[in-house]
Amino acid sequence: MATNKPPALLSLLVHLHAALLFLPDNHQAAAGAMYNVVRYGARADGSADATGPFLRAWADACRSPRPATVLVPPGRFLVAHATTFSGPCRSGRVTFASAGTLVARPASLESSERWITFENVDGLRVTGGTLDGRGRALWNCKKKRGSRSSGHSCPAGATSLTISNSRGVEVDGVRSVDSEMFHVVVIQCERVTLRGVTVQAPADSPNTDGIHVHMSSHVAVFDARVSTGDDCVSIGPGNSNLWIERVACGPGHGISIGSLGKQQGMAMEVVQNVTVKTAWFTGTTNGLRIKTWGGPKRGVVRDVTFMDATMAGVENPIIIDQNYCPNDAGCPSSRSSSIKITDVRYVGIRGSSATPVAVNLDCSRSSPCSGISLQDVALTYRNRVAKSYCRNVQGTQLGLVLPQGCL
Helix, strand or coil, rough: CCHHHHHHHHHHHHHHHHHCCCCHHHHHHHEEEEEEHHHHHHCCCCECCCCHHHHHHHHHHHCCCCCCEEEEEEEEEEEEEEEEECCCCCCCCCEEEECCEEEEEEHHHHHCEEEEECCCCCEEEEEEEEEECCCHHHHHHHHHHCCCCCCCCCCCCEEEEEEECCCEEEEEEEEEEEEHHHEEECCEEEEEECCCCCCCCCCCCCCCCEEEEEEEEEEEEEEEEECCCCCCCECCCEEEEEEEEEEEEECCCCEEHHCCCCCCCCCCEEEHHHHHEEEEEEEECEEEEEEEEEEEEEEEEEEEEEEEEEEEEEEEEEEEECCCHHHHHHCCCCCCCEEEEEEEEEEEEEEEECCCCEEEEECCCCCCEEEEEEEEEEEEECCCEEEEEEEEEEEEEEEEEEECCCC
16 A cells, blocks of 8 residues: 555665665775675675674774775675674774675574674664574474473573664664564664664564664654564663654554563663654554553653554554553552653544454553543544543543543
8 A cells, every 4th residue: 555655665775775885896985995794704605604704894894994884795694693793983984784684593592682783883874684583493482381281491582683872873774584582672872763674573473572762862763664473663761752753563562662660770760752653553452552560660651642643453552551461470469550651642543443442541540641632533443433441541632532532
């Protein structure tokens, strides 16, 4: 459909740009120093470990006094070990440009929670290419461990791509498939832009969040297409000034703030100034979700706008869940959350719900939600008006709101 064209077109343009980087050296001189991983011994056969050649190419690019590019040509490159591309880099402008596929060897990543990491690299640009996390073996292990008859012990699994402790980063046209755990994570960063990211994993793949942002500010996501087994986009604690626009989600668990209120190490968990604009949800378990655990952990979610979203057969199109405890396992003794949710706006939300209750605002008894606004909402269930549910919430309704609100 027409709404799917912008992400696909942008991804095509990004890949064409990456291909242009593989012109002969005399055509590349104006772009700065070039470091082709093949010239460092990487083989595009998918079986010879290219970890060493990749790291050597990166080291030379990072030392370059002028803007530098690490080039990954077409082909399949086995990166068999957890690999960190570290900075700071001398020029402050390094590009990792790929037209190939990086392939993981899951058995060697058992002790690491990350596969490909860029850390402390300001001015970084990552363009094109595919990351194949080969996560199916881990998913199958987790499914067996869940059965009473199995004594399996599974590794934690690894995130495919992590951007850590960096500023002024651009990620363009990257495709991630079958990650063991999260696909793309941005953590402790400032000014990061993700464009045209594609994520693909089965609906039953556990803990495979598409894009996760954690303890970061001024992060923007544009034109993402996410099909996965967990949240399409997840927003953890410590985030501010996020802009998420034109995301196609499904299958998956929707776009989620949280969960909050369970992690250790942060005295106060805050998420503020978040905008989610123009998103499409198809067959997802949730649409626009805020989720917090019960318990004494303090925090706040404030100044959030969800705008222009289309739902197609979504189980919970609009949901605030302050009694979050998946599978009712390991739930806190106190189910009353201490996370305060305030000033959240839902504007122009439309489409169909797969369940009778399309708007579910289940807030905390001890910290009720306030300043919740519904404007121009039209959600149906089986071609009829859906229902809404509210508990411990104060807010307003503007314009046409269906189902008729309980605020």
